[in-house]
Amino acid sequence: MLAALYVMAGIAVALGAMLGFSAIKFRVEGNPLVDKIDGVLPQTQCGQCGYPGCKPYATAIANGEADINRCPPGGEDGIRKLAELLGVEFKPFGEGTAQPKPKSVAFIDENICIGCTLCLQACPVDAISGAAKQMHTIIAQECTGCELCIAPCPVDCISMEPLPQTVQTWKWHYPVYSMRQAA
Amino acid sequence: MRILHRFHGGVHPPEHKAESSERPSTRAPLPKLLVLPLQQHIGAKARALVQAGDKVLKGQIIARADGNVSAAIHAPTSGLVLSVGAHSVPHPSGLPDQCITIAPDGADTWADRTPLLYRSMLKEELLTKLRDGGIVGLGGATFPTHVKFATAPVHTLVINGAECEPWITTDDRLMRERAAEIVQGIEVLRHLVSPAETLIGIEDNKPQAIAAMQQACANTGIEVITVPTLYPTGGEKQLIRILTGKEVPSGGRPLNIGVACSNVATAYAVHRLVNHGEPMLSRMVTVTGNVQKPQNIEVLLGTPIAELVQLADGALPGTDGYILGGPMMGLHVADDQLPIVKSTNCIIVKSAHLFPPAPSALPCIRCTRCAQACPADLQPQELYWFAKAREFGKAQEYNLFDCIECGACAYVCPSHIPLVQYYRFAKSEIWAREREKNAADAARQRHEFRLERIERDKREKAEKLAQKEKAALAATQTAAAAAPAPAASSAPPGGDVAQAMIDAAVERAKQQAAQVKPKNTENLTPQQQAEIAEIEARRAHIREMAHHETRISKE
Numbered sequence: 001m002l003a004a005l006y007v008m009a010g011i012a013v014a015l016g017a018m019l020g021f022s023a024i025k026f027r028v029e030g031n032p033l034v035d036k037i038d039g040v041l042p043q044t045q046c047g048q049c050g051y052p053g054c055k056p057y058a059t060a061i062a063n064g065e066a067d068i069n070r071c072p073p074g075g076e077d078g079i080r081k082l083a084e085l086l087g088v089e090f091k092p093f094g095e096g097t098a099q100p101k102p103k104s105v106a107f108i109d110e111n112i113c114i115g116c117t118l119c120l121q122a123c124p125v126d127a128i129s130g131a132a133k134q135m136h137t138i139i140a141q142e143c144t145g146c147e148l149c150i151a152p153c154p155v156d157c158i159s160m161e162p163l164p165q166t167v168q169t170w171k172w173h174y175p176v177y178s179m180r181q182a183a
Numbered sequence: 184m185r186i187l188h189r190f191h192g193g194v195h196p197p198e199h200k201a202e203s204s205e206r207p208s209t210r211a212p213l214p215k216l217l218v219l220p221l222q223q224h225i226g227a228k229a230r231a232l233v234q235a236g237d238k239v240l241k242g243q244i245i246a247r248a249d250g251n252v253s254a255a256i257h258a259p260t261s262g263l264v265l266s267v268g269a270h271s272v273p274h275p276s277g278l279p280d281q282c283i284t285i286a287p288d289g290a291d292t293w294a295d296r297t298p299l300l301y302r303s304m305l306k307e308e309l310l311t312k313l314r315d316g317g318i319v320g321l322g323g324a325t326f327p328t329h330v331k332f333a334t335a336p337v338h339t340l341v342i343n344g345a346e347c348e349p350w351i352t353t354d355d356r357l358m359r360e361r362a363a364e365i366v367q368g369i370e371v372l373r374h375l376v377s378p379a380e381t382l383i384g385i386e387d388n389k390p391q392a393i394a395a396m397q398q399a400c401a402n403t404g405i406e407v408i409t410v411p412t413l414y415p416t417g418g419e420k421q422l423i424r425i426l427t428g429k430e431v432p433s434g435g436r437p438l439n440i441g442v443a444c445s446n447v448a449t450a451y452a453v454h455r456l457v458n459h460g461e462p463m464l465s466r467m468v469t470v471t472g473n474v475q476k477p478q479n480i481e482v483l484l485g486t487p488i489a490e491l492v493q494l495a496d497g498a499l500p501g502t503d504g505y506i507l508g509g510p511m512m513g514l515h516v517a518d519d520q521l522p523i524v525k526s527t528n529c530i531i532v533k534s535a536h537l538f539p540p541a542p543s544a545l546p547c548i549r550c551t552r553c554a555q556a557c558p559a560d561l562q563p564q565e566l567y568w569f570a571k572a573r574e575f576g577k578a579q580e581y582n583l584f585d586c587i588e589c590g591a592c593a594y595v596c597p598s599h600i601p602l603v604q605y606y607r608f609a610k611s612e613i614w615a616r617e618r619e620k621n622a623a624d625a626a627r628q629r630h631e632f633r634l635e636r637i638e639r640d641k642r643e644k645a646e647k648l649a650q651k652e653k654a655a656l657a658a659t660q661t662a663a664a665a666a667p668a669p670a671a672s673s674a675p676p677g678g679d680v681a682q683a684m685i686d687a688a689v690e691r692a693k694q695q696a697a698q699v700k701p702k703n704t705e706n707l708t709p710q711q712q713a714e715i716a717e718i719e720a721r722r723a724h725i726r727e728m729a730h731h732e733t734r735i736s737k738e
Contacts, residue, residue, distance in 0.1 A: 045626065053630065125626050126629055127629070167274050167278050167280040169615070170274075170275075172604070177601060
């Protein structure tokens, strides 16, 4: 009887020690769900969701504080991916909130730019090159189209140019063809 | 006798080769205008080296290869560059792309042409020459040849003369008429990779080409092999399978199994470049279908389709478009001003009589005839369902990217479903998503770097400030210790270092202000003088009040 108790107690202590050890040794830094959500978000860092960037929004979603339909650049496809990842229902964009727009890049009218560097400080991905009293220009390849540079510009010289479709970015359409009615 | 192997599936569409194969090839005269797209190959677009208004010579490089997987483009004749800009190109989108437009001057003056002594050249050097000579695979995919032959070891060199697609006869005519030159090109490729064996595969519906090649290959160690006619034997992976029995792994290239493969027309282009110093300027094109005289024409790259159709004595009535390439894989276009590019091996003039509109599709009945016909051993019906449902991940799991878009599945489909369109749609969606993913990853990295940089700047500033304060404190302390008398005179008896510094700064500012003389104060009217005096008096009053206040607050 006593021997059995000792054995059981021994096993419990050993297993407890093992669990305790592995909890410390194999601890996962940060929340892996946040990184997964962040991986789905389009990384425009535009703040249209109400959070200061994609990562903070991902954190908010992971904590259950934010809805999944607040990222316009991600489009409905993005919402679908988030819904799939989190195992929740798809939700369309809310009425009155920001809606998806075609992908654009910022463009600085260099005749008007006064070189104030305000847009440089606003750009979340360092996609504007320039210096004080020097003309600024957008590095179009790096621009995410977040529009954060437009508001700070004191002379309103920044506009958004929609990206044209080129031979390189063109996609095949979903096949549409007439189907014969089976009699 | 070599044992031939089989690939899975395949179909036997009507050949229609006799229409154009029996006329000797001709050479097209200089066209009025040449339009050369900068993207005529798989890989990075070439970079233009000329501007509008430049005079160019025949064979002069006008766009250089951008990166390794790219190829140069040359002026097909001497003339004047009219523009470098957007022009419609043969592409399914119908969108314009960067092109160089040249107006020929009619003289056809060659730039410098030096044959290469390739046997004494380094391999890398020769590969660079191939890239700068604009040599790309002329079988249809236009993969840059120097990339294909870059890595050894190669056991088998396969030369593709199968030409399995209906209507097309360019390789047939080329082998019949220029077998010796093709073999000289093959010798250059053999020199590049030193293969243990070199095999030329030709379908048995081209007996004259086989005879010509056999004669040219006598005593060279190159083996000419007759393969049964079956579409798509001319596919690289399929021909390698037939000749060697080896299978190119999924997602891999022939080089992975020690095989290099090249088209006969490419070998001919290599010969022109290496032994004559002539880069890729022209190619043989079959003009067939609804025309008076179907034939093969050697034509300069950039020539519009319309001129070629005219050379075949014009289109017959009922023409309603063109197919660039063959009927199975070709590109259907309506514009006859599109230029001939390196990949254009055939122009089929369409008519409703030759190519009746496809019957409307019926639902898939899961008969799996497509799976029986698929030469890549895929499950086309599954791929179709996944593409239709936009389940791209699933489609990739079913090896969508091993599909060579040969069209055999759609050819046999009893429901006439345009299957290949679904695969193309799925592939381009997957590529687009990959591009988006890469862009997002780059943006994330840049954003994180920026946040870190801002953090670092803050840290460094704080550290610098702390150091400065420390240094200043140390300096004043040592100064105070070394010379107590002068320090005492400027600093108040309390010994407050900060206060002393502020007082010193105020003193400096006062001195500076005293030195500055007011401007524009000469030759003033008495009225202005009076105004100034009044303002000065007001200022003095304010100063007096301010002094009074500070005295009160100090007390």
